[in-house]
Amino acid sequence: MPAPPKVTKQQIIATALELLERNGRDEFTMSDVATAVGVRAPSLYGHFADRAALLEELELFLWEQLGRSLASQQIKDRPTETLKAQARAYRRFATQHPNGYALMLDVRAANTDRGVRARAEALTPALSALATLVGQSQALVAARVLTPFLHGFVSMENSAAFRLGPGVDVAFEHGIDTILRGLIDATPPKPARGSGGHRSVKRK
Numbered sequence: 001m002p003a004p005p006k007v008t009k010q011q012i013i014a015t016a017l018e019l020l021e022r023n024g025r026d027e028f029t030m031s032d033v034a035t036a037v038g039v040r041a042p043s044l045y046g047h048f049a050d051r052a053a054l055l056e057e058l059e060l061f062l063w064e065q066l067g068r069s070l071a072s073q074q075i076k077d078r079p080t081e082t083l084k085a086q087a088r089a090y091r092r093f094a095t096q097h098p099n100g101y102a103l104m105l106d107v108r109a110a111n112t113d114r115g116v117r118a119r120a121e122a123l124t125p126a127l128s129a130l131a132t133l134v135g136q137s138q139a140l141v142a143a144r145v146l147t148p149f150l151h152g153f154v155s156m157e158n159s160a161a162f163r164l165g166p167g168v169d170v171a172f173e174h175g176i177d178t179i180l181r182g183l184i185d186a187t188p189p190k191p192a193r194g195s196g197g198h199r200s201v202k203r204k
Contacts, residue, residue: 016055081098094154
């Protein structure tokens with residue numbers, strides 16, 4: 001019988017994620033990962049062709065984790081509160097995994113089929129809430145308004161760019177409230193039932 005593998009793919013990913021957050025993307029090697037796991041480096045190559053493949057897998061793993069975090073914040077029939085909770089979850093995720101978050105936006109796996117699916121699945125909970133809030137046809141537009149704010153805010157926070165005093169949490173909440181109100185106000189009103197989308201005209 002063949003000997004059982006000395007290390008699992010999940011163990012390698014978890015260890016690489018720890019090294020990523022501790023040292024940064026470019027400051028650890030496959031040998032570092034192997035040492036941290038407790039095996040020799042050749043054992044890693046049974047799971048990953050090279051370091052680039054491991055980093056790509058890390059990116060996909062992080063998108064999956066973000067998606068689970070967003071999905072856990074869904075509040076039935078309350079899209080505004082859901083989106084606020086998801087925005088806070090997004091911020092927590094990015095600030096708890098600053099180097100991982102940077103890797104996710106590195107578009108390393110974005111152009112692969114797996115990468116496209118991972119991003120789409122991760123953002124589905126937020127798109128679903130936005131569709132409820134502003135309508136299916138406007139959901140993607142709304143996401144493209146909300147996402148740059150979230151990304152810009154957490155990126156500045158992760159780089160310690162907010163230096164003019166306290167109130168960062170208040171600013172974040174104010175930003176989310178303002179954007180969501182604006183999205184609601186900009187949404188075309190739904191036609192009244194039975195109107196067929198046309199104004200009624202009185203016959204003389």
